Amino acid sequence: EAGVTQFPSHSVIEKGQTVTLRCDPISGHDNLYWYRRVMGKEIKFLLHFVKESKQDESGMPNNRFLAERTGGTYSTLKVQPAELEDSGVYFCASSQRAISEKLFFGSGTQLSVL
């Protein structure tokens, strides 16, 4: 069974540019989550999809971040325009049921904004 895959694994962009991160959850997992770790800080929740609907996006830092999950399959997280403080590792996770069920994480996307 394939795990959660994220693309790209690394991205280096300049301030003001746009970057789109992609997450492919485990097939059949309705729940999809985005987290991120900013340098030296803890892993923070960003948002949660149930199928194609945003269940909770209270962790999204501002309106420069846009997450979508068309058709309830893969998800994208777009940062536009990127700022220096957006640098960090962005993790995607999926689960079959609710949040306290086992989460399966991807390896993350290391984003560097210069």
Place this chain on the structure above:
Amino acid sequence: LAKTTQPISMDSYEGQEVNITCSHNNIATNDYITWYQQFPSQGPRFIIQGYKTKVTNEVASLFIPADRKSSTLSLPRVSLSDTAVYYCLVGPWGAYNTDKLIFGTGTRLQVFP
């Protein structure tokens, strides 16, 4: 919110048993305790989850006292490959209150040969 407190770091040697304790004094009745392991350049990986008493799987054991205000992750006979950060999370079962799962700083376990 059930905040957790763990030691920042721990050291051990190969073959020893490692016990990492997590404090969660304000755990709620419907909260479960979950532990994750994270290696460098990887996402967290589920280890074990429990509600009370003891849970054991092929990787670890989880001990939860009757008052549930703390829990202990036990790793038997650690090896070098167990060097990682271990996170204790407390959150409700079956709810979509995702912000109640807080990773915290975790415990950085270093295993020496």
